[in-house]
Amino acid sequence: MTPPVDDFPCNEFVELVTEYLEGALPPAEVVRLEDHLAICGGCASVLDQFQTVIRLSGRLSESDVGALAPSEREPVMAAFRTWAANRN
Numbered sequence: 001m002t003p004p005v006d007d008f009p010c011n012e013f014v015e016l017v018t019e020y021l022e023g024a025l026p027p028a029e030v031v032r033l034e035d036h037l038a039i040c041g042g043c044a045s046v047l048d049q050f051q052t053v054i055r056l057s058g059r060l061s062e063s064d065v066g067a068l069a070p071s072e073r074e075p076v077m078a079a080f081r082t083w084a085a086n087r088n
Helices: 010-021 027-039 041-056 062-066 070-086
Strands: none
Touching: 010 027, 010 041, 010 070, 027 041, 041 070
16 A cells, blocks of 8 residues: 655654554644544554554453454554553
8 A cells, every 4th residue: 555645654653643642742743643644544544453452451362362364463563562662
């Protein structure tokens, strides 16, 4: 999938998604991010995955994660690895 043409690269979205979900982004960044989400299905899907994980956290077992298709599992696992690395 070719990323949309805008001033908010997908990799920047991935870096800011946690802050966005925590309500910690400045208003101008929220607007840029939400404008990007409106035209980028890939990033909208990643956001949906984050929201699902947050909603289900504490209720997922390792076998639940293993039941996801690899194309669904890898973005979630990558997001968790990034989140864990940035916690310290």
